[in-house]
Amino acid sequence: MATTTAPPDLTVQTSEGTVRGTLADGVRTWRGIPYAAPPTGEARLRRPRPVQPWKGTLDAAHYGPVPPQERGLPSMGAGRKTPMDEDCLTINVTAPLHNAPPRPVLVYFYGGAFTIGAASSPAYDGRNLVKHGDVVYVCMNYRLGALGWMDFRRYSTPGRPFDVNVGLADQVAALRWVQRNIAGFGGDPDNVTVFGESAGGMSITALMCVPSAEGFFHRAFVQSSAPATAYGPGLPEKWAGTLMGLMGVREQDAPDALATLSAQRLVEAVGRLTRRVTPESEPGARAVAPVVDGEFLPLHPIDAFRAGKAHRIPLVIGNMFREGALFDRVQDILPTTVERIDTMFARTEPELKDQVLAAYPGYPARRAAVDVGGDAVFWLPSVQVAEAHSAHAPTWSYRFDYAPRMANLLGMGATHAMDVPAVFGNYDDGVGRFLTLAGGRRTAVSVGNRFRGALLRFARTGSPGLWPGYNTGTRTTKIFDSTDRVMLDPHRARREAWNGYRGFR
CATH class of the missing domain: 3.40.50.1820 (Alpha/Beta hydrolase fold, catalytic domain)
Known part of the structure; x- marks a missing residue:
């Protein structure tokens, strides 16, 4: 029938x-x-x-x-x-x-x-x-x-x-x-x-x-x-x-x-x-x-x-490998120049300036300055949230390191917003299509599938799976890249150098 x-x-x-x-x-x-x-x-x-x-x-x-x-x-x-x-x-x-x-x-x-x-x-x-x-x-x-x-x-x-x-x-x-x-x-x-x-x-x-x-x-x-x-x-x-x-x-x-x-x-x-x-x-x-x-x-x-x-x-929180690079090229609003970085510390915690900048080899070179600005605005406070929340609820940390070939050709690497087509699986048009015009689509889709899979597992079960939770003892962080890996306390020297920074509060 x-x-x-x-x-x-x-x-x-x-x-x-x-x-x-x-x-x-x-x-x-x-x-x-x-x-x-x-x-x-x-x-x-x-x-x-x-x-x-x-x-x-x-x-x-x-x-x-x-x-x-x-x-x-x-x-x-x-x-x-x-x-x-x-x-x-x-x-x-x-x-x-x-x-x-x-x-x-x-x-x-x-x-x-x-x-x-x-x-x-x-x-x-x-x-x-x-x-x-x-x-x-x-x-x-x-x-x-x-x-x-x-x-x-x-x-x-x-x-x-x-x-x-x-x-x-x-x-x-x-x-x-x-x-x-x-x-x-x-x-x-x-x-x-x-x-x-x-x-x-x-x-x-x-x-x-x-x-x-x-x-x-x-x-x-x-x-x-x-x-x-x-x-x-x-x-x-x-x-x-x-x-x-x-x-x-x-x-x-x-x-x-x-x-x-x-x-x-x-x-x-x-x-x-x-x-x-x-x-x-x-x-x-x-x-x-x-x-x-x-x-x-x-x-x-x-x-x-x-x-x-x-x-x-339960909270999953993470960042791109070089958050500040996009703003250096597209929207110039971050403290990514020596002059702005000097003003930032003068207006917040001047006593930390030398200590923080010493953790960025090559400073005041442009790349190091861009990383200072991206870390101050995005990475550092995200770490502060992860370490604080992990004392009260399940918390996981990640870093998205994969950069399609076009992003590298533009000199930005894995920067702000490049995980959006990954999490939505939208590489057929818009920004996702542009990022794969120079090749690497298969790898981009594969990384995106794994990143999106973590979100979907989290929504279904309350855990992203595949990597341990975050705590201040190990600071375990999942790295999404062409080959994924797990790291303990990435950028430890930078994190310790920023200790005590409060910013514009």
């Missing part, structure tokens, strides 16, 4: 209304689902508010507009014709063809220095994760730049208050939506793994220290975070004033300006602030970042991890 298979269920009832998805390339997708009310009008620069339920069925066939940002390559978030709007708080779900016993859920936070990025970027297409990993994949938009990551509370008035950490609060609202609704898409709300790269990784290490996010995710896989990138009090207020000055806005006019200025005007001013001002005045700091406000984010993340007050969930 012939058997028939029920058609995939594309209509799902969410807590706000019914959504209908699409079927393509062997997966089901739902795109552009609102998870919070539009953050516009009086809701601009305020914490996200609940969505008003809708009537009928929402057609979830298309991505929502991307958050306001500078336009560039579509793979970075916003191409020349990409729809863009402040009304951007939408979430996307990709799931296997049929619901089965609830599947692990992977929630991705995109990078982009908190100023660019979007869930619709083809770089973050989760189809390979879903098809080969048997998981449910989620990615959401969150507010960027001044509209999401700056502190304008000094300009609040009784009639026009401004909140802080609204971009971080967007992410919490999205995770809350996942808890309420993911079962309808075949996901397990009790098995949610968050993962993210760069600003996405920073978001996760901050969210692990946000009390209102507790219980919304159960595991964290963190790529190239800069966990020390959170500030307050002092610097965020200063940067807000600098931004107003860059736009020619007087102090007394700031409340009205923040309520009425176009998003494009704010985007342009943030670009000047983050590329021209802070790299020289506070090298290594980011003017758009989580704010230690004493309430939503009560403690600096490094301090929270050390005090055991971060959410005690």
Whole structure:
């Protein structure tokens, strides 16, 4: 007797209304689902508010507009014709063809220095994760730049208050939506793994220290975070004033300006602030970042991890071999010159300068200076998180050393963001395709399969497998390369030289 298979269920009832998805390339997708009310009008620069339920069925066939940002390559978030709007708080779900016993859920936070990025970027297409990993994949938009990551509370008035950490609060609202609704898409709300790269990784290490996010995710896989990138009090207020000055806005006019200025005007001013001002005045700091406000984010993340007050969930955290090399060539915002490094130490821990720089043979040569900047911003605080969290919850450390031939030809090696096509298995287009144009595709795919396999095992079991956990005795670290290996305490001399460094806190 012939058997028939029920058609995939594309209509799902969410807590706000019914959504209908699409079927393509062997997966089901739902795109552009609102998870919070539009953050516009009086809701601009305020914490996200609940969505008003809708009537009928929402057609979830298309991505929502991307958050306001500078336009560039579509793979970075916003191409020349990409729809863009402040009304951007939408979430996307990709799931296997049929619901089965609830599947692990992977929630991705995109990078982009908190100023660019979007869930619709083809770089973050989760189809390979879903098809080969048997998981449910989620990615959401969150507010960027001044509209999401700056502190304008000094300009609040009784009639026009401004909140802080609204971009971080967007992410919490999205995770809350996942808890309420993911079962309808075949996901397990009790098995949610968050993962993210760069600003996405920073978001996760901050969210692990946000009390209102507790219980919304159960595991964290963190790529190239800069966990020390959170500030307050002092610097965020200063940067807000600098931004107003860059736009020619007087102090007394700031409340009205923040309520009425176009998003494009704010985007342009943030670009000047983050590329021209802070790299020289506070090298290594980011003017758009989580704010230690004493309430939503009560403690600096490094301090929270050390005090055991971060959410005690399994954590995988790691970095690229040379994080700073990308910024030296593409986005000149790190302390990768002698002048910026001198300023960085003068503004933070001047007594450590000679000790740290002695651990970088060849300094002040350019390569050594680039490594100082990359280590200060990315590697060192990631090590600090790993060593602190390992005292309270299972923790694993990795380093991604593999560089496709093109990356070596460009003089960057295994640098920032080159693990993104690896974790998604997307080497057929965009950055992944470019990196393999000069050859080495087979090896790149193989390394990516192993790296992605660690993420998927972690999501299923709570352990990435294949290498021991991290502790301050051995500091065991997995090295992903053309041939993987395990090392004990990589860069020990550098780590010890940086001991006591706190940065711009």
